[in-house]
Amino acid sequence: MAQAVRLLFADPRVEVLERDSDVWVVSGVDPDRLASLVADAPSAAAVRESIDDVAEDAVVVHVAMDEAGPAAVDAYRSVVSNRNCYHCRAGDGTLVLTDQYRNAVSQVPAADRTVAETAVADHLLFRAPVAPTTYLAEIRALEHGTWVHWDLGSGERRQARVGTLAGDRDVDADRPAALGETLEAVLEKGSDGPSAVTNMLSGGVDSTLAGTYLDDAPAVVMEPDAPELAFECQYASEAVELLDADARAVTLREADYLDQLATSVERLGFPSHYSATAVMDAVFGTDDGRRYVNGEGADALFGLTGTKGFRAAARFDDLVSRPMTGALTSLPGSLGEYAATFALQAERARRRPSHPESFAQQFAFFTDPAVVAEFVGEAPVRERARRQYEYVADRVDGLADDPWDAQLELGHLLSFFAHNTVTQWRQLAYAHGKSLFAPFNTRSVARLSQSIPASERYADGHLLPQRSTTKYVPKRLLDRRLPAYDTDKPKGGGVFPRERFFESGCLEDVFDRYEPPSYVPASMYEGHVESWGPLTWNLVTWAVWRDHVLENDDLGVLDGTTEVWCDGDVQVDRAGDSGAEIRTDVQSG
Structure with a gap:
């Protein structure tokens, strides 16, 4: 008897195609281009050979059907990708593949969920697992740049590397212009036109730069009431004025922070790394946009804080x-x-x-x-x-x-590869029936970055740190496109004051509400549970996840998820009714 296959895709822009008797599911920056590749290729092998040239940020799944039902499954994740593809076995043995971790967890009964052996170390070190492992032993993740094949008859599973990240051009002296051309082309592919998207405008360099290419796009700004973030709210207001954008504001009261954090973790299905996760969930839940542009990802490609000091240390080491x-x-x-x-x-x-x-x-x-x-x-x-x-x-x-x-x-x-910021924002958007596009987190922009020599990529050529500029390529481009913007002002980061929250604010009683994780040694309680320490936030998010996800037997498939059942035949449905504009095109090849 053939095995059943169930595909659960929460991406509202996912496309489902029936080609001959096979089924393809494509999710990416430009799903129409991926669908055209599938339609024109003579075989799954041909798709595999060509897909790396097409995918900016993509996940593709193929189910090969025969007379008895599913015979084989292929799954692909592009080498530059903040989209995910998870796979697991449901309680009845059905092979499940999904792009949203909460949906994967929902397929494993709570009594059968096992924390992965490496999960605690990864969570404390990196605040996210290293693929293919996830937080649960029963769920695995596709690695970046891989194609996985399951032969359902023999039970054999094979994995192959598809694509690597490398520079692909000679970048002349005008690197800001090269970034501008690349960014404009990527935004044209993925934004569906300025009027169809909302710019998530923090007021920082990257979201403001994206806004200069989205002339008619409205913006959404976040307005938490924590006084430590007041200067970032001011940055956002200034950017709205400079861009002359029609802006909507979403607020998050400090008093609501813990409840919103818990809700967001339950929607994600894994512990949140970022303190801003709560406010991002509030944005997707209350704002009326449908597709969002997010500027995350530029720092890791063009220069993170700390670059200038390290370059100065290198010079010092040469001379002394x-x-x-x-x-x-x-x-x-x-x-x-x-x-x-x-x-x-x-x-x-x-x-x-x-x-x-x-x-x-x-x-x-x-x-x-x-x-x-x-x-x-x-x-x-x-x-x-x-x-x-x-x-x-x-x-x-x-x-x-x-x-x-x-x-x-x-x-x-x-x-760039391990920080899952955009992954979290994307999966939260999916949970609300919305989509997200991160233009800096794409193959084209990443390849441009890698085309610049590493010695010149992250800061300009000044040897003295106080005269050098980190992330100079996007900053110089923004100087040209919006001269009134001050690219030299202090950087914000959207980091909530977690230590103050814990010591005297909304997280003061968090370990009364949530039992600390069982893996905390007694010797570490004083420094990390009874007071704020280097790993306290990691312990908070783990405790919230344990209570709301790991031990929660009532998790269901998210409303709006496109469900593709492949058993004796193929059935395409949508879970619940979130009002999401699901674009499910079933075509015959």
């Missing part, structure tokens, strides 16, 4: 001998402090990038591995850091040869 460095670190005042900082950076730069205390790992993840080791042990920390490094290095061609440039490049690439 180690004995002299030791003498300088003992000097009083700022000179000794600078020397000590540069010496620490040099020590980290000399470690292998797979080392948990290398510069690349510390730059990307901000976690003290020694503290995590007190929770899970030193061996798991070393193994997961190595796995995280290998995952990224295997997907990028042409990494820098210079050891300092390589550390800086890998730190940025670890951020």
Whole structure:
């Protein structure tokens, strides 16, 4: 008897195609182009050979049918992708593939859910699992740039690498112009026209730059009442005025923060990494937009905070001998402090990038591995850091040869591949029947970034940190397109004041409401549960996830999800009725 296959796609723009007797599901920046590739290709193998040239950010699933039902399944995830494809077995043995983690969790009964062996270490180190693992042992994720094939008759499963990230052009001296051309082309592919999208306008460089290409698009701005974020709300107001945008505001009261966080985690199906997740969920839940443009992703491609200091440390290491460095670190005042900082950076730069205390790992993840080791042990920390490094290095061609440039490049690439910001925003949008487009998080923009030498990619050529500019390529482009915008103003980050929330605000009683995770050693309670510590936020989000997701047997498939049942025949339905504008085109080839 043939196995049943169930596809659960929450993307409102997903396309379902029936070609001969087979079924294809495509989700991407430009689903029509993906659908055309499927329609024109003579076979699934031909699609696999060509898809990397078409996919900006895509997931594609193919179910091969024979007389008895499903015979094989193929699943693809592009190498640059903030879309996900998860797979698991439902309680009745049905193979389930989905683009939303909550939907995957809903297919595994609560009594059968098992926390993955690596989940705790990954959550504490990176705040997200390293694919193909997820938080649950029963659910696996497609890796970036892979094609997986299941032969349902034999039970065999094969995986092949499809595509790597590499530079694809010679970028001349006018790099801002090259970014402008690339960004404009990507926005044309994915925005469905300015009037069809809403710009998520934070007032930072990236969302404002995107707004200069979306002349008629309305904007939505977030207005949390935390006073620490008042300057960022002001940035957003200024950007609205400069762009002359029709803006809508969504507020989030501090008093509602914990409840909104819990709701967002339940919709995601996994613990939230980012403190802004709660307000993003509020935006998708209350704003009346249908498709959103989000500027996340540019920093990891063109320059993260900390780049200038590391480049200064590299210059210092070239000019000053180690004995002299030791003498300088003992000097009083700022000179000794600078020397000590540069010496620490040099020590980290000399470690292998797979080392948990290398510069690349510390730059990307901000976690003290020694503290995590007190929770899970030193061996798991070393193994997961190595796995995280290998995952990224295997997907990028042409990494820098210079050891300092390589550390800086890998730190940025670890951020680009491992930080799941856009993944969270996208899956929250799906939960509300809406879609999200992140133009910087696309193959074209990532390849442009990789086409710039690593030594020149993340900051301009000034040697003195105070005269150098991080992320200079998008900043110089914005200077041209919107001269009145101040690209040199202090950077915001949308980071909520979690420590204050915990000590005297809305999270003050969080561990009364949610039992701390069972894996917290008694020796770590005082520093991480009874007071704010380096891993307190990780413990908060885990506790919320455990109560609202892991142990919740009432999780159902999200309303608006497109369901494709492949058993003896093919049936396409939609779960619930969210009012989402699901575009499900069933075509015969």
